Amino acid sequence: MRVAAVDIGTNSIRLLVAEAGGGDLLGQRLEWLDRRVTVTRLGQGVDADGTLSDEAMGRTIAVLAGYGEAVRAWDVAGVRAVATSAARDAVNREAFLDRAELALGVRPDVISGAEEAELSFLGALSGVEGDRPALVIDLGGGSTEFVMGTTELEYAVSVDTGSVRLTERYLGTHPVPPSHLEAARAGAAEALAVVSLPEMPATVIGVAGTFTALATIAKGLAAYDPAAVHGAELTGDELTSLVDRLAAMELDDIVAIPSLDPARAPVVVGGVLVAEQALAVAGTERLVVSESDLLDGVALRAAGA
Secondary structure, three states, X not given: OEEEEEEEOOOEEEEEEEEEEXXXXXXXEEEEEEEEEEEOOOOOOXXXXXXXXXXXXXXXXXXXXXXXHHHHHHOOOEEEEEEOHHHHHOOOHHHHHHHHHHHHOOOOEEOOHXXXXXXXXXXXXXXXXXXXXXXXXXXXXXXXXXXXXXXOEEEEEEEOOOHHHHHHHHOOOOOOOHHHHHHHHHHHHHHHOOOOOOOOOOEEEEEOHHHHHHHHHHHOOOOOOHHHHOOOEEEHHHHHHHHHHHHOOOHHHHHOOOOOOHHHHHHHHHHHHHHHHHHHHXXXXXXXEEOOOHHHHHHHHHOOO
């Protein structure tokens, strides 16, 4: 069965077209046919005034129109689009959803933090093996989800902090002044203090664009390579080192990192700070990065998993 999934996030918009067939995970597996990501910063300014700006919506709708054309060209049997933190928080989300429906051909569902966590868990476990229980950390632009379980979801919490939200609250100049950096670190730690895991995870999996971007930087890749990123490990020491390194750089120098999407550069310091504090909350020294994530979970559900 050929399905399509679209994830409308706070920072990036993503598309997956895949063939779903028999496999070990809940009877389904995915073969990727088309996978895309575009940074549009839909949630720019939402944390401050609760409104999606016309400019941010315009950037996002233009990308969704292209994704809609791709979905129709693939002739899929099922399609689902979801919108996450920025749309949840925006008072004008219905106006955005109306335009998104016209562009995509399907109306996006604004999913709760709990459903976002569940879908991230489903997607991550479809692509990563490891001892259980597993903790999945889905670090987005506006929220971060912690999801834990063995084969089924046993614990989930969604926290209103992410790369964009932390950047807009505490960061904004490059290099980042030490006082701003420490305020942002303290802000991330305070937000994540609500996380209370029921037990120590045997495997920690980091998903979404911040973690994959950080893996490419830590590995010194000359270009983004999904095969090299998937399964890569990041340690707490590496994340702290990346905080110090990136915070000391001019924005133009971050933009010039060859493996990093330039559009992600303005929020990557905020992202690595949340990642550092998230791993501390998990109580472990390392995590494995997965290319399989929320988007795969949406696709699996579209296929009936």
